[in-house]
Every structure is written in structure tokens, then in C-alpha cells.
Amino acid sequence: MSSCRIANAGSAHCTTGTYSATRSAQERGLHQQVEDQAETVAFLANPATHGASDAVQVMETHISRIFLVGDRALKMKRAVRLPYADFSTAEQRLQVCEKEVALNAPGAPGLYLGVRRITRAADGGLEWDGAGELVDAVVVMRRFDQDCLFSNLARAGALTLPLMTATAQAIARSHEAAPVRRGVGGAARMAAVLDINRAGFGASRVFTPAETKQLDASFRAALMQHAALLDRRATAGQVRRCHGDLHLRNICLINGQPRLFDCIEFSDEIATVDVLYDLAFLLMDLWHLQLVDLSNWVMNRYLDTTGDDGGFALLPFFMAVRAAVRAHVIAAQAGQGSVSESALAHEARGYYDLATSLLHERPACLIAIGGFSGSGKSTVSDALAAHVGAPPGARVIESDRVRKARYGVAPDTRLPPSAYRPEVSVAVYDDMAARAEGIVAAGGAAIVNAVFDRAHERARIQAVAARHGVPFLGLWLDAPPDVLQQRVAQRTGSASDATVDVLQGQLAQGGGVPPEWQRLDAARDRQRIVDDVLALLGD
Secondary structure: OEEEEEOHHHOEEEEEOOHHHHHHHHHHHHHHHHHHHHHHHHHHHOHHHHOOOOOOEEEEOOOEEEEEEOOEEEEEEOOOEEOOEEOOOHHHHHHHHHHHHHHHHHHOOOOEEEEEEEEEOOOOOEEEOOOOOEEEEEEEEEOOOHHHEHHHHHHOOOOOHHHHHHHHHHHHHHHHHOOEOOOOOHHHHHHHHHHHHHHHHHOOOOOOHHHHHHHHHHHHHHHHHHHHHHHHHHHOOOEEEOOOOOOHHHEEEEOOEEEEOOOOOOOHHHHEEEHHHHHHHHHHHHHHOOOHHHHHHHHHHHHHHHOOHHHHHHHHHHHHHHHHHHHHHHHHHHOOOOOOOOHHHHHHHHHHHHHHHHOOOOOOEEEEEEOOOOOOHHHHHHHHHOOOOOOOOOEEEEHHHHHHHHOOOOOOOOOOHHHHOHHHHHHHHHHHHHHHHHHHHOOOEEEEEOOOOOHHHHHHHHHHHHHHOOOEEEEEEEOOHHHHHHHHHHOOOOOOOOOHHHHHHHHHHOOOOOOOOEEEEOOOOHHHHHHHHHHHHHO
16 A cells, blocks of 8 residues: 655655554654653643742643643643644754744744753753753743633733723734745635534534534635635735634733733644734634624734735634634634533634634625714724624724825824815825725725815715715714813823814804705714714614
């Protein structure tokens, strides 16, 4: 019998009659490594090894063991050989530990402290970084309070908008620095993920064959719909060597700053994805926890930073794939117990239902929100966005943020008066209309937020919706001058540079409520305004 092993450059080389012997030798070698690791575990679990007196806490995953002692966490790779990871020799484990530190340290400064080797001592025991035979290796990390994990912060209601803004910007920076990978189309990469998902569901005791077939068919239809865009993005360099596992449990708060950690270090192939598919894991996680406003906020702040609106239409599909991955992985764990009573089976079904829901198409729409400074346009837009369009909600295009981006400054940086010259404002409105057109043309939902006190600006944004045959809703937020003045005077940390004097100028030139737009009383509570808008959209 012949057998094949995959060599460099993806070519297959065959050997005859040696496979069984080679495999047996590999299995014997791996078995010995597993036995040797029992000695390493005892070494690492001994407080004396670390000069400590308190007991060492040990945590286990399917590919790692983590030893918690004092202010340190030491991560050791298990001696395993899996389809996606090979840690079967000490040398391989050392290499992957070194790679883990190299990949994670830039996104988590101060968290990854280095790699230590475990070697054979002259007396036959184990020691740190000796001259003897390499036995194993560990990643050394600074230990942090588990309450600082974003998964725990989310459940405690401690994920604030400023923190999630910083997180979105950190992810954007990591993607900008990530190496571009070429050679495989974007659609082909996602098809490979769908193949894995189909196999995972097929092996599950939680889902019926009919359920597996139905979900897979929905995914294949969505992939066909998005294939051309996925391939264009791959050609444009949006497929990169990313984090690969960017969910809430792999982000932590260190010294008040979000840190991305524990990326996929063992497989460049698995971690090579579209940057928006990388982001989608976090968006899906937040949506699953019903933190829909935060999911939408992270998406908008990320796209504000990157300008990657061209991929916006892919996000529901990407989020659905992430939910499906979670569903079949958890279902595999649930298969160890009673399916009918397993909490894991229930959780897996929850992710299955989420994936199914995310694949449902929602109609495109365009909402424009106008009003004088202090009317609450940004506040209402942000509160409304998560509830409009497909998850993670509408793309918010805000004039103040667009203007700041043109000058390359942060949204809360005050611009000089020259940045508000008429020709600059014309360019800002042009930019907003172009961005909104790109979103709705691709089938997405957009909310455009600006003063819109000139009739030709309102007509232009409405024409965008008309060209693409999508519903349009124009809203004018109206409030008494004294309410507007009080809000502008008290405003802090806003993207708007408007002062009371600017407001006075708007009021002096304004012509009242535009007759073609829906007037809303902006002096009311924000939620009542949002409820009114949603009611209008439902009509």
C-alpha cells in the first residue's frame, strides 16, 4: 500500500511500505513525550521550583497547561499531535512558545515576559535553562486578575464606551501591522471554514442531519453571494495574518488599557483571515451576550479608524460563521454527556440559532438625522444604530468624525476655524454621501448625521437612497434654543467643535423645520426619540 505526506510547496510525495513503521515510531515517540511531560508537570507544580511557598494553581485546556504562581503564569504546551497543531517534540514546543511571545507581545506590552527552557540537570532531575537536554519549554506571562478579562467585565456590566473605543482602535492597529497574505482567494478561505463547520456539525450528537444540511445550505448561498467581494478584498490585501481568536476571553484590561492576547500561534493558516472576519468574533461575542449597542459601537469605531467601509456588508456573514464555529465546538464537548440534559448542548443550540438568525437578510435603508448643534443627533444616531439593519447594525456616518478624519486627528481634538470653511464643509458632505452610497449599494443600513440645514444637502442625501431603491427616512431633531444652548455649553469629550456662538449663527440662518423631513421633539428623553424612530421605520 502507498501513502502520502505533504511536503513543501504543497506537493505530495509518496513512500511505499514505510508508512506503518513510521507512524508506529511517531506514536511511540509521542507516547514517550506524554510520559515525560508528567515529570515536567510535577516540576512546574512544585512551589519550590519557583521559590514559592503557596500552592501552584494548575489550569488545563485541550492544548495547554497553565501554572499560576505568585505574580506569574507559566503556559506549557501539551505533547499532542493534532490535525491543526503538532507539539509532539520538545523542540517543536519550544519553537511554538517563542512564536507565541513574538506574536502576542506587540499587542499586550508588559504581559508576555519571555520563554524559559526546562532542561535535564546533571543529577538527572529538571532545571531552568541549563546546558543539558531540552525537556520542555514554557511561556512566562505576568499574572492578572481574572476579573480583568473582557468576558468577565462584560457580565459585570463594566465595558464602557470609552473602553470599547480604545479596544476597536487597538484591533485596528493590530490589523494595520499584520502581514498581508496572498495566493488564496478570500472566498476559498471562507469555503474551507464552512467545510470544517459542516464536518463539525456532522460529528455532533446535538444537531440532526437535517439541521446540519439546512445551515450549511444557508452558508453556501451566502458565500456565493459574497464570493466576488471576498476575492476582491483578498487581492487588495485585506487577508492578513491576524489574531485569529479575538473573542472576549482573549482581551484583558491591564493598567487601564485593553490588551489583545493569546492569539493563534500554532497555525498561520488558521490565523490568516480577512481582517473583518477577525473583528467579527468580538462583534458576535458581544451580540450573543445581548450587548448589541457595544457590538455596533465597536464596529463603527473600528471602521472610523480604518476606513474599511467596503467590507461592511460582509459582517453579518462573518459573525454567523463565528457563531457556527462556537456551536459545533461546544456541541462536541456536550457529546460527552447526556444531550437532553446538557447545559453545553443548550449553549450550542443558542449559537446555532444565532448563526441562523445572522444569515437572515435585512433590507437596506438610509436614515439622515439633522438638527442644530445640541439637538442630540450623535446621541440618537448611536442609540438607534444597533437596532437598524442586519447585525451589528447600521453604519453611522457622522459629519464631525468625517471632518476630523480629513485632518488626521482624533474625534475629540478641536480643529481651527479654517477647518470649517465653506469649501471644507462641501467636501465633508460629499464624503458622507459617497460613504452612504457605498453602504446602501452593498445592501447595508446607514445613518448619516449632520446639521443638514441646507435644502440642497438634504436633497442630495435623499437622492442616494432613490438611486438604489432603498427606503429613506429624513429626521429633524428640534428643540427650543435655550435647551440647545445649555447642551452645547455643557458638552465635553464630544467630536463636535460647536460653541454657543456657532449655535447662535445656525439659529440666525435657520429656516425652521424642513417640510420634507419628519420633526421629532429633541427636548425629550433619548430613548423616547429612538422608540419614535423605530415606530416610523416599522410603518
